[in-house]
Structure formats: C-alpha cells, structure tokens
Amino acid sequence: MFTSAERRYLRSQFLGRLATVGPDGTPQVRPLGFRCNDDGTIDLGGPWVARTQRYRNVRENPGVGFVVDDLTPDEAGAIRPGMGRGVEIRGTAETLSVDDPPGQPGWRSSDIIRIHPKRILSWHIDPDNPDGYSRNVA
Template sequence: MGLTEVERTYLAGQSIGRLATVGPDGVPQIRPVGFRLNADGTIDIGGPENARSQKYRNAQSRPRAAFVVDDMTPDDPGEVSPGWGRGVEIRGDVEVLSVRDIPVAPGFFSHDVIRLHPRRVISWAIDHEQPKGTSRTVARESAE
C-alpha cells in the first residue's frame, strides 16, 4: 500500500515541495526542492549540485525526512475545499544516490538525488471521497 491514485495525481500536477531534514546539530532544515514521483511510489528530490548541499549531507548522515507539497485550492465550487489549502505530507526513509535520468530540469539539476521511501502519508483537501483528509502508515518503520 502506497500513495493513492488521488495523491499521485495531485503530486504529478505540482512542481515544487519542501524537504525537511535534520542537521548535525539536531535542528530541522527545510528547503524548497524540485521532485519527481517515481512509478514505484518513491520520490526523487533534486537540485543543482545537490551532492554539495546541506540537505544532501543531512540525508546521508540521518536518513529520515519529511516532504510536503501544498497549495491553495481554486475558489471553485467543484473543488474539495474551495479557497482553502490542500496538500500531501510524506514522512519516510531517504537514501542518496546518483541516477541516470535527472528528475527535474535536465541541464540545471544534477544526477545526485535524495530518494524518499514513504512510510507515513498525510493528505488533506485533495479527495472528494475524503474531504477532511487521511493519514496512514504505508510501510513499516525502518530498523534505524
């Protein structure tokens, strides 16, 4: 069990999210990032010279992260919550690796990515079937 089709569709329509990692001093670090949702439900998070970034080093040292993609719903009666916020938060384990296909903006982003493996998913105001949102565990916690 991973992301729902509604969550996948929402994420596919977005281009930026915020990645929270934990720095060496134990303080959270949050950065806006580009991303790609992979067919297997993992998310590749990229950036220019990504391997040189603090978020990348944080992910190497402390491989847990949270990722949020959100926006405001159009003020349209057909929306789940017209004029309100909506989004998806994904918490999970991360790994750093180099990929052949750059996830976002080839020529600008590097081949080095942070790959997020979802463990907990929280979504709100994106699904007409569950307008108040959902929260669920989608994979067992890692042994770390």
C-alpha cells in the first residue's frame, strides 16, 4: 500500500494531523501521535481517546484525512532542501480498543482510531520520484 520511501518516512516521524468532520459539518484538525502498521493501516492514539471530539466524529462520519509532514532538511543529498515534504492519507477510520496502542507508556489509552487508507499522496520523500506519488489504494 505504501511505497518503501513512504513507509520509511512515516516510521521516522512521531506526529501527524487528523482531520475529521463534526455532526454539524464543522471540520476539526488535531495533532496526534501515530503508528504505521505492517498491514498499511495507521493507528492514532493518546490519552483519553474515547472521550475526545475526534473519536465521536469518527463514529458519526468515518471519512478522515491524515497528514504527516515537515520541512526537508537543508543538507547535501536532501530532496528539495528547505521545502515541505510529507504524506497525506485519505480514507475511512474506525474506533476500537487494542492491547498495544501507539504512544508512550503511561500517556496512552487502549482506545484508538485506525485509518484504512483509500488515497495516498506523498511529496519530496523519494529520491527516485522527487515530485511524489498520488494514487488510490482501495
């Protein structure tokens, strides 16, 4: 589902932003810790997840967007130094409880949001394709 460059990039990052839509149509964006799973799903965690508006939003409307990005390092060999790079994931999410949630022990609950990607966009992370990828995966 993810290219090797996308997977490598996602596993090197610790924070992304989840976009959900509330029951009244109001968008909400929140920074969250995450984990990229071997099956191509993304787990989002944190403390008290089931008490959050984003959790309730996902239960009502599972369509989500998730972005992980940063600035390309200004160093030799970097792709487009000083510009943005990242991965955007559009898909559906579900709420569930797991035994091994993402995040730091003591700062996480077993309740998570899991994203099932449908569309993936990436930019400035793969030296073989510096302009990136844009594709449907489901």
